Amino acid sequence: MLALRLTLMVCGLVLGYSGGQILATSTPPETAALNTVSLMLAGALTALLLAPRAERFALGRAAALTRWYSGLAPTTVAAATFGLIVALLLGVLLTGVLRGLPFYSWPISVGLTAVLAAFFMTYAVRNADAFVALSFPQVRRKPGGKILDSNVIIDGRIVALARLGFLDGDLIVPAFILRELQTLADQSDAQKRTRGKRGLGVLEELRALRPLRIEDWDDPHLPTTDDKLIRLARETGAKILTNDSNLARVAKLHGLDILSIHEAAVALRPPLQAGDSLTITITKSGQQQGQGVGYLEDGTMVVVEDGLRLRNKPARVTVVNNVQTNVGRMIFAKLDKDQAASA
Template sequence: MLKYLLYVVYILIGISLGVWLFPELQMLLPFEIPRIFNNILISGTLGVLLFFLLFGWTLSHAHNFLKKSEGYLLSRSLVEIVFATLGMVLGLVIAVLISLLINTLDIPLIGEIVPIVFAVVLGYLGFIIGLRKFSEVLDFFPKASQKAKADGNQIALKKFIDTSVIIDGRIIDVVETGFLEGEIIIPQFVLDELQLIADATDPVKREKGQRGLDMLNALQEKSRNVRIEPVTYDKLDVDQQLIEIAKKEKGAILTTDYNLNKICQLHDIPVLNVNELSGAIKTVVVQGDVFELFVSKTGKEENQGVGYLDDGTMVVVENGENLINQMVPVIVTSVLQTNSGRIVFAKLEKNK
């Protein structure tokens, strides 16, 4: 649909140029043109042919540019788009006022070129400021802000994703469940770091980087709220750059990095740690609980069997060596907390 619309725009531009340009050219020619060419249809048709001959190669580039722009706008919230539009309109109004002042000076050429430059620059600046600073504009209306908070209608924080959480991969399952609201933003420097890891000579690092790129593709497929944000930088320092961009955009950071988590807390930046989330939703088992367990291997001690809960917690079954590769009912006898996690001790439930 967009491509056909571009064709229509190009045809209209060609017709306009032909109707305006060819009569002027005929007056400049030293010989008389046949009357058949003194026709608006002929002029328009020749204008379309000439325009496509000269600028037809730009059609695919214009189509790709508009597609990217469409994807960029669709990834933004309606509030951001409204404020960006208002900012652009305000920028254009300021450009018109400046142009009126310049026209009073009556300076040749400047009065024609400068207004166009001001319109482009101020329109763009207004759009960007409205897009990036809309949350600060909302802060000027405390009553509206308080009402929004009271109604529970706060705008969801932007989430800036760390390299570690992409390589980890569990974020894909979290996104798929719909627990994360708002935009998930992958800054360009995070993507660059992933590329560096994927191109490393160390096979372990290279495998991690390639896994991260695969996870990133899967993440973009799972959610429409995921986007890559271009960021210019002088030196690649992902942790520091994440902190700076989260401060600037008043967003949160998604990570599995313990040290980055602590640094963000010092800077008063909201952190969403996937490891903490995983720990919070682990299956809670206490002494006396009965559940079905698949015994997968033998334990370290004599006559022990070992199985695992859905969250990966190890369950050691007393007298379970002969139950390997079987699904059996067990009862929890004790739970041991260690530095590496929990270990559940159980025995066969004889009542079942």
């Protein structure tokens, strides 16, 4: 921000010089030059002292402007531009008509054009959907479409929903999601490679069940996959089908429609109560010493007290507590008495 500091100091010098010239009219000539130099130095030093505060303010305004700009959909910009063009053309035509009136003046023309611009730009932005085909021919608006993210594809439960007929409309897979799955499938890490291959396999199953459309769309200026999904959903009017709770929250803040498989599973699953028994496989250790962690078929985490000794083995457990967290449901359990005795 050196340029900002230098600019402020120059402004301080200019203001000090102007003040010195004003005082020179009422002071003796021998002191006018000294006063001018003193005021210029005071102005420059004042600007230097205020520079940090000005930098923080400028950085905050720049960040806010960047967030606002990045949140603008291209369709909104296109619609606003179209409305401005219509307003300017009408302003020119009406100016030609009003020029013959005796009370005409150029401020009237400017004011009329501003009113027309405000009206037509607002109207066009509110009806931005009508400009999608004109501004973005590569994006085709199809009502009822559902955009799939990588998490919901890898999860695999979408296949059962499609098989049962719960998914209507187009199923849309963006090209950048397909590339993400391919990249995972080519990873050297075995876990990531398995996830990527599973996702590609799920897409093959979906294609066999119902039409699947690959949307050849991408925006290299957006940093994350979630940002791209939100932008594509805003441009196409499609819903996002996901089980990522963070993506769902951000998308809802943008006013988008979200279909969360995880939330649907939670809503439809009979809640486990304290005292219920179930059988799970302990797959890893928990945060506390001796805790074991397993997962239900829907991905719900089950934390088992003293369950680590049965790692990679089926274990009969009794539910102690059922907690709903921001990332999903967690079940706390303990080993059945018979299971604990045999272990």
